[in-house]
Amino acid sequence: MRSLILKQNNLAPQGAPIRPVADEIEVNEMLSKTVDEAKERGIRRVRDEIEALARQFLWNEKGAYHARAQAALATIYDAGLITFEEFQTLGNEMGEANGKAAEQARAYSDSLDAPAGN
Secondary structure: OHHHHHHHOOOOOOOOOOOOOOOHHHHHHHHHHHHHHHHHHHHHHHHHHHHHHHOOOOHHHHHHHHHHHHHHHHHHHHOOOOOHHHHHHHHHHHHHHHHHHHHHHHHHHHHHHOOOOO
16 A cells, blocks of 8 residues: 555655555455454354353353353444344344343252252
């Protein structure tokens, strides 16, 4: 990019070789690939956190994993990697996982309160 600017403004030092600049389409394709890969990795991370949340059965762990999933989701949304609709879909998945974890935590708490032998 710098060589392009120097070339356009004729600011390149005399005799300095100017490296060729990649074709604009090539650059856009490279950026698009990078963004798509970042989006896929981000969504995968959110879904991994959601899966981990759904497996929790202790109240404090449920809260911690819910916060982790929320942070991962907010990060990819704030970075502009996902649309609002994708944000809502992942948020709904997180809500379902949180509900499942709450049921498991309630059942586990109840099993600790039950008298021995029942």
